[in-house]
Amino acid sequence: MKRYDLIIVGAGPSGLSAAVEAAKRGMRVIVFDENDKPGGQLFKQIHKFFGSKEHRAKIRGFRIGEDLLKEAAEFGVKVVLNATVIGIYPQKEVTVRIEGVVEHYKGDAIIAASGASENMVTFDGWTLPGVIGAGAAQTMMNIHGVKPGRKILMLGSGNVGLVVSFQLMQCGCEVAALVDAAPRVGGYGVHAAKVARTGVPFYLSHTIVKAEGEDHVTGVTIAEVDDKFQFIPGTEKHFEVDTICLAVGLSPMSQLLKMAGCEMEDNPRRGGQVPVCDEKGRTSVAGIFAAGDVSGIEEASSAMIEGRIAGIAAAEYLGYMDSGESEQAIKEQEEALEGLRQGMFAPQNRGKHIETTDEGIQISESLLKKGYIGDDEIERYPGVRHTVGIHPVMECTQNIPCNPCQDACPKGCISIGQNITSLPIAVEGTECVGCGMCVASCSGQAIFLVDEQIEEGYASVTMPYEFLPLPETGTKGKGLGRDGSPVCDAEVIKVQTAKAFDQTHLLTIKVPEDMAMKARFFTF
Amino acid sequence: MAAEWGMIMEMRIEEHPILGVQEKGKEVIFFFNGQEIKGYEGEPIAAALKAAGVMVHRYTKKEHRPRGIFCAIGRCTDCVMVVDGIPNVRTCVTPLKKGMRVQTQDGVEAMKQAE
Numbered sequence: 001m002k003r004y005d006l007i008i009v010g011a012g013p014s015g016l017s018a019a020v021e022a023a024k025r026g027m028r029v030i031v032f033d034e035n036d037k038p039g040g041q042l043f044k045q046i047h048k049f050f051g052s053k054e055h056r057a058k059i060r061g062f063r064i065g066e067d068l069l070k071e072a073a074e075f076g077v078k079v080v081l082n083a084t085v086i087g088i089y090p091q092k093e094v095t096v097r098i099e100g101v102v103e104h105y106k107g108d109a110i111i112a113a114s115g116a117s118e119n120m121v122t123f124d125g126w127t128l129p130g131v132i133g134a135g136a137a138q139t140m141m142n143i144h145g146v147k148p149g150r151k152i153l154m155l156g157s158g159n160v161g162l163v164v165s166f167q168l169m170q171c172g173c174e175v176a177a178l179v180d181a182a183p184r185v186g187g188y189g190v191h192a193a194k195v196a197r198t199g200v201p202f203y204l205s206h207t208i209v210k211a212e213g214e215d216h217v218t219g220v221t222i223a224e225v226d227d228k229f230q231f232i233p234g235t236e237k238h239f240e241v242d243t244i245c246l247a248v249g250l251s252p253m254s255q256l257l258k259m260a261g262c263e264m265e266d267n268p269r270r271g272g273q274v275p276v277c278d279e280k281g282r283t284s285v286a287g288i289f290a291a292g293d294v295s296g297i298e299e300a301s302s303a304m305i306e307g308r309i310a311g312i313a314a315a316e317y318l319g320y321m322d323s324g325e326s327e328q329a330i331k332e333q334e335e336a337l338e339g340l341r342q343g344m345f346a347p348q349n350r351g352k353h354i355e356t357t358d359e360g361i362q363i364s365e366s367l368l369k370k371g372y373i374g375d376d377e378i379e380r381y382p383g384v385r386h387t388v389g390i391h392p393v394m395e396c397t398q399n400i401p402c403n404p405c406q407d408a409c410p411k412g413c414i415s416i417g418q419n420i421t422s423l424p425i426a427v428e429g430t431e432c433v434g435c436g437m438c439v440a441s442c443s444g445q446a447i448f449l450v451d452e453q454i455e456e457g458y459a460s461v462t463m464p465y466e467f468l469p470l471p472e473t474g475t476k477g478k479g480l481g482r483d484g485s486p487v488c489d490a491e492v493i494k495v496q497t498a499k500a501f502d503q504t505h506l507l508t509i510k511v512p513e514d515m516a517m518k519a520r521f522f523t524f
Numbered sequence: 525m526a527a528e529w530g531m532i533m534e535m536r537i538e539e540h541p542i543l544g545v546q547e548k549g550k551e552v553i554f555f556f557n558g559q560e561i562k563g564y565e566g567e568p569i570a571a572a573l574k575a576a577g578v579m580v581h582r583y584t585k586k587e588h589r590p591r592g593i594f595c596a597i598g599r600c601t602d603c604v605m606v607v608d609g610i611p612n613v614r615t616c617v618t619p620l621k622k623g624m625r626v627q628t629q630d631g632v633e634a635m636k637q638a639e
Contacts, residue, residue, distance in 0.1 A: 034598070035597070035598075035617075036617070036619075046542045046543060060542070062543075117595075117599060118595065127589060127591060127602075128590065128592075129579040129580050129590055129591060129592025129593070130579060131594070132593055132594055132595075132596070133594060133595050133596070135595065135596070135597060136593060136594060136595050136596035136597070136616075137596075139596040139597055139616075140571060140574060140593075140596055141537060142543065144567055144568060144571040145536060145537045145540070145543075145546040145548070145571075146535055146536060146537065146571045146574050146575045147534075147535050147536075147537060150534075170540065170541050170542065171537045171540055172537065215579065215580050215590045216579035216590065216592065466541050467541055468539060468540075468541045503541065503542045
């Protein structure tokens with residue numbers, strides 16, 4: 001039996017973060033992961049993350065993963081891959097299956113950072129090849145470079161369903177529709193809007209009746225549901241697709257903690273069966289900690305902070321830090337975590353229907369029901385202003401914890417203020433130089449540069465563009481509205497690419513003057 | 525059956541707007557139900573099959589229902605196949621090697637016509 005100060009289960013964002021903090025304090029740490037590569041799901045996250053600087057906002061998930069691996073290597077963290085922890089026994093004895101052999105380890109402390117598994121829903125034909133999890137889609141396209149399908153229907157409008165829909169389009173798949181049984185979009189409005197403006201129709205209060213096909217999916221029928229989630233006859237809609245992608249939530253993989261004798265609870269706000277633990281991740285069993293999705297479903301940024309807290313707490317538990325020192329270190333992390341747990345999507349608000357922002361502005365009903373803000377609603381937000389010359393238009397309309405735009409503008413044109421969840425405000429009396437840093441820094445792709453009159457009768461709109469092929473200056477096409485329908489002829493007058501934009505290209509199109517506040521995407 | 529070659533290439537992401545051109549292992553030949561297919565060494569068997577247009581990995585024992593990739597991370601066991609004579613191999617987490625014999629699984633053995 002091999003002994004370690006700390007055994008960590010899972011080399012994902014929280015497990016690796018925990019390992020770094022513990023190793024920093026001189027602990028002998030070993031991390032087991034059943035996969036053949038470390039990083040958990042981080043390397044599948046190709047979008048820019050939300051938050052503020054301290055949360056590494058506007059940096060793409062996989063780059064955060066690369067940095068985390070570097071940090072772990074720097075502190076000498078030992079990660080054993082293809083190693084499945086199959087049991088946690090009394091006295092913190094751990095059994096691990098490595099290449100078909102069960103090995104015994106013993107830790108003085110254990111951190112479970114085993115993450116979550118995807119939920120599924122059943123319907124006629126749900127076992128057919130071609131029905132896949134959203135995680136499977138991300139794995140195939142972002143890790144293995146293979147398209148999950150040609151034409152896809154997405155079930156689930158939470159952030160996973162929205163983000164994966166966008167990623168599917170980025171790798172060249174067609175998304176036929178985005179469907180959710182809930183009456184309102186579950187994820188961030190900005191994620192919904194960037195999908196909707198490419199022309200993907202949203203069907204809220206709809207779900208799948210049947211997946212069709214003999215040996216694999218060849219089509220799908222959806223129908224509207226009433227407020228008791230029963231199908232309404234006559235509302236069926238059919239789509240010819242080869243793939244149905246399920247993004248219907250995650251459940252903590254907490255079985256090991258239950259086996260270890262930790263007190264468990266069924267907590268729907270945390271996503272299911274979770275260990276009862278305190279703010280430091282301490283479970284009811286002394287020396288066993290939990291961090292990340294296993295202790296409650298959130299996202300990678302908060303999982304990393306929870307991991308760091310658990311790592312520090314484990315160091316304190318084993319006497320590698322005195323309590324004063326650890327309290328201070330934990331306090332810093334907790335403040336960062338608190339920052340992420342603000343706003344209308346915070347864990348405490350899960351499932352609530354919030355109708356107005358903190359500023360008292362009505363939330364767009366169209367955004368919640370169709371995925372895009374109505375042309376008649378957009379003017380009510382403080383990021384949307386009209387001035388002469390080029391200026392930013394921030395179509396950020398919900399209180400989410402994110403503020404890179406305010407730091408991005410060198411001219412102080414954008415203000416969010418101290419409260420990270422406040423809506424961005426277009427600051428009066430400032431002069432936009434049109435550098436586009438705000439457009440590229442917005443993780444929600446919700447900022448546009450608009451010049452309402454570049455010449456007689458014409459306006460320009462600069463938008464973020466993350467698709468291939470990239471159009472060139474002079475490319476003619478159509479301007480699409482927020483709803484994805486063509487609204488005007490448009491011509492590309494500038495394409496900007498820069499290292500600081502991190503793969504987000506800035507596309508400037510020339511549109512008729514009256515389309516300055518309407519055209520938000522370009523196709524050709 | 526594998527799809528036409530033209531369709532096969534279409535499933536590979538040649539260039540990605542964020543990830544660029546993804547690194548691949550060496551191109552190798554393997555056998556799917558006796559038929560030669562190209563894939564990249566080290567990628568999951570399931571990825572190579574997906575790129576080749578293969579949807580059905582196995583049929584269930586009792587009701588003979590088709591199954592394919594579902595979770596793609598080794599959890600659900602929907603994608604198991606007979607690989608080099610061994611049944612129940614999770615193709616989504618098993619790296620492809622040159623010359624591998626991959627067969628559609630029927631129940632817990634290789635499908636009859638899939639030699």
